[in-house]
Amino acid sequence: MTIRTDALPTQEMTINMGPQHPSTHGVLRVILTTDGEVVTRAVPDMGYLHRGLEKIGERVTYAQYMPFTDRLDYLAAMNCNCAWAWTVEKLAKIEVPARAEYLRVIVCELNRISSHLIAFGSYTADMGAFTPFLYAIRERERVNDLFEMLCGNRLTYNYARVGGVSGDAPPGFLEKTKEFLDYFEPKLDEYNNLISYNKIFVHRLANVAVISAEEAVAYGLTGPNLRGSGVPFDLRKDEPYSVYPKFDFKVCVGTGERGTLGDCFDRYMVRINEMRESVKIVRQAVAQIPDGPVRAKVPRLFKPPVGEAYFRSECPRGETGIYLISDGTVNPLRLKIRTGSFVTMNIFEKVTRGLMIADVVAVIGSFDIILPEIDR
């Protein structure tokens, strides 16, 4: 799409997109300056969901902060739970029982599946096909059922604990997990047939908002958005934590199969393929899980030593890095949460220049942002 600048003089129009808009994935507000349908500038305006999670962290104890991490990214609460637990454990050098680590990996990967399902589903809904969204929700409900069985809640799990997890898997959980994986794996091919390779869908996504590998690194993109640009960087592989080194899986990267490397379609396809890899990881974890305790002894009045730790883990929306400073009291001195969505929004203004309004929706969907993570 080229814009003729020598055409008749026209006036630019400022449009307010959001905070109530069906496809801004929450309360994101974008101030669009458009020339007809072509966006000349799109400035994101965030903060509508700012709850001061970092400030809250300074007045609650390390254990009490766990439920708040659920609210960090409600579609991948398990990953945030575990990220917090791993950070505190890194700071206080706590050894976690092997079974707990396996359980954490299982729930993290299941949550990654359910989060990517929402990403896939809401993306297709943004593109105008509502049906795949409901199929995705259907599958996600099954994951929620599993989590409900495990920890008693369907959305805000609060499952991980400093030093382990809140409870062992109930009998039948691992079997049901396997059942789900068997059910879920063929569905991915169905999605690909239904929508991924649909001509219209491909045309909407391919060659839109291309981000080169250098740009992606410079702007600090992480997770599927970085891998969509062809950078094979996955914290689970490259900075292994927990028991991830024990599993065999592939790092999915964009290939530019239907357009340019680093376009919306690549980012979308990375997520679809990652679900397959997550299935693989969960299968291995379920097969290998050892017996034993699920919680290390952590004093009730837990005081980590004075120190600072930065821990990053691979969440569905990119790297969630927690920078934690302890002054030796029961409360953290400062914690900063660096989330994938927040950093991704930095590049938004750059990539949306010159796209059409419908493409802005495609870009938001392909970044798979979630507002609580941006606003915290």
Added chain:
Amino acid sequence: MGLKAYLNDIVEAVVTTAKGMRITARYGVDPKEEVTLQYPEERWEIPKGYRGFLHNDIKTCTACNMCVKVCPIDCISLESVRGADKKMVLCSYDINIGRCMYCGLCVEVCPVNSLLHTSGYEMASVARGELILHFIAAEDAPGIKARVARQVAEAAVKAAAQAAAKAAEVPSSGTAEAAKVAEAAKAEAAKAAPKPEAQAAEAPAAAKAAEVPSSGTAEAAKAPVVEPTVAKEGEKKE
């Protein structure tokens, strides 16, 4: 764009559309694929360990205050007085379930397992005040306080009397120790006594207002308890 690519485009569009339509048609005609749960009539099986509304069994609760301390958002409030046997006696226990986020930390720390999650999850209310669960009715608190105070006073008097008797029993020994014990007991009784009296002076009025029978022992059993099946209330209100 060559003619071949042009025609290819058309063919691809038709083929992929047909593929998609085959899948949607399959779901469309297969009634087994419907996954909707007709909620008020059908319900899913609630697993063990479901984190629903909180319920505190105040008969087992030791008023240890752990749940209040661990709650990240301060939705539990508890008031207790020290009873005659040095144990804490609850006089109010409120949970604001409008604020509660069902994280389960309080249940985890409860040493006597009196605080538990129920499987209730339905509650509709028009006023926020209704969302505060009172496990001990607010009007019973003064009565309980008065009763405990009376018991403490009685116990103190008894202890003093016993100590005095003990002291009297062993006058012949005449050791300084026994005298000391007696002295201490008296002092304790004296310390304990005035306070309950002062409270007792206030208590009758409050007790009358609340029409709590001062029969003492019967009270504990009578103390109203919020039923665990809060869900029922919600249904009734609907």
Added chain:
Amino acid sequence: METLAISLVNAVPLLAGVPLWTVTLLLMVAVAAVILVFALTFEGVGSLVLRKVAGDIQARIGPNRVGPNGMLQFLADGVKLVLKEDIIPANADRLLFKLAPYFVFVGSFAAFVVVPFGVGLIAADLNIGIYYVMAVTSLVVIGVLLAGWASNNKWALLGGMRAAAQIVSYEIPVGMALIPAVLIAGSLSLQDIVRSQGGLLGIFGWNLFHNPFTFFSFFLYFTAAQAETNQTPFDLPEAESELVSGYNVEYSGIRFGLFFLAEFGDMFIVAALLTACFLGGWNVPFFNAGTLPWIWGNLLSLGVFLTKTFTMVLVMMWVRWTLPRLRVDQLMRMSWKYLVPLTFVNLLGVSLWLLVFRGKGIPGMIASLFG
């Protein structure tokens, strides 16, 4: 209509003193009322069916609370729409804002006039039937554009502009794709077109099977008509996930209801034209309904026509719930680079065919081979 009026005056002695034009007028109003009731019923039922189909396809149930199995949902929806507060935005152009829904509704409703429901069931068998439909449905553009502009909402304006661009560009492939049927029948009247597909060939007498080019015309028209009625994948003027709700975003209550009804009306018109021009219309296969007594003949042909039309409506819904949406520039490209050239090639093909084979179709030729 006038002939009907004359026969009515002759038949009923009571009307002898009444001037003929009064009777004609009254008759017209009566017919219009019947069609309106039919259109409204179809639109209501259509919305219910749409939701049911959506439910089935999306692995859920769909509306099932109002009435037995949710059958009365559309009544509830209608009552809700009528009773809802009618909000006009403070800075809207009030007159145009109020006018716009009527334009849209009239545009879609007026097309019902020439729909050949049965052997004799047609409100007005205009000799320019197809052109009339195309002209009248274009009125929708004006309504949509007015709605978008008068709402004083930028999203609505974008929706209106998209609708105008879209409907105007797709008018050409729609017209071009219908011309083969006109060529074969040698008339623009829809009744004539339907009659031309009757005869002893049964379903092979349909224009769909007349020759390869008409076969393609059917699909070309289907695609272009989807776009003209703003159905997914061409629902850009509404584009829920982009423009929130497009041109009707500021409308509520019955005004919104009119847009909503018009949408289903358009859907019916497209399906009816598909049926009439390509699927043999009300022709009962291997049977001439005209030979039956008036009432039975008409009922039978009406049944056949509605069955075919509803099937087409279902297919449209099926497509709607499968495909994603195109982008604006892709929509334009699809019209001007794909549909317009293809329909022209097609038209050329049909004309040549008719010239070479003297108006005979493939099934007709095969039939004449066997005597």
Added chain:
Amino acid sequence: MEAQVLFDTLKGKFGDAVVELQGEGCSPAFVVVAPASVQEIARFLRDDPALSFDSLMCLSGVDYKEKFAVAYHLHSMKHRHAIGLKVMLPRENPSLPTVDDVWPAANFHEREAFDLFGIVFEGSKDLRRILLPEDWEGHPLRKDYKYPDFYHGIKV
């Protein structure tokens, strides 16, 4: 790359601008540098082929009660090593040069630090409040922040 080696390299290159190595209890270790030269050092860290810290993982403002600090967490995609960079700032009028032309990723983080701590990043291309409304008073993550009772007449 060892933090000590990196510290020595930086010390040799920038002298007094590099203050100390904060390794105790910190992971990753921090190199504390003077505020004025942070941009220069950042550019060196990014461009030096042996270091090539091309990715800024995180940039956080910190309130150490007596002082403010800005912590940079850097990572190299090429060499897969990480280091922290820290700048200590006075409580009054904390300001330092921006690094958003070194790592574009810094922009949002800097805006956040400006928003929640009031740390000014000089030369930033776009330094506005990011999470709080434009007219919010105070910087909430400061330890001495007073919670307001009302915002535009709405009870907070």
